[in-house]
Amino acid sequence: xxxxxxxxxxxxxSLAYQYANGNGGKIIMSSWQFPKSRDRFALSDALECTYIYxxxxxxxxxxxxxxxxxxxxxAFDKHYRNQHxxxxxxxxxxxxxxx
Numbered sequence: 001x002x003x004x005x006x007x008x009x010x011x012x013x014s015l016a017y018q019y020a021n022g023n024g025g026k027i028i029m030s031s032w033q034f035p036k037s038r039d040r041f042a043l044s045d046a047l048e049c050t051y052i053y054x055x056x057x058x059x060x061x062x063x064x065x066x067x068x069x070x071x072x073x074x075a076f077d078k079h080y081r082n083q084h085x086x087x088x089x090x091x092x093x094x095x096x097x098x099x
Contacts, residue, residue: 001026002072008033011058011065030058030065 001014012026033050040047053059 002069007036011061013055013057027055029053029055029061 001012003010003012009032010028011030011032013029014026016027017024018027031052031054033052035048035050051062
């Protein structure tokens with residue numbers, strides 16, 4: 001599962017769930033972060049990207065993400081192209097640490 005933003009794409013484990021102090025949510029595995037200055041003139045031009053790993057299993061997921069991401073975007077576009085997103089959007093939970 002992925003969360004798309006203007007500056008990054010965040011990947012979460014769709015099967016793993018963490019719960020603490022009355023809040024719960026999916027576990028963030030990794031993200032692809034893009035620099036603010038993007039000198040691209042065509043969609044086919046290369047795009048600089050930094051991979052951030054938040055979980056040890058994320059490194060092994062990287063190749064699968066790269067190969068599956070384009071297929072997932074095409075399926076997402078096909079499904080949502082003529083639909084409106086929910087007015088309330090997603091629920092954002094606070095990130096809790098063990099400190």
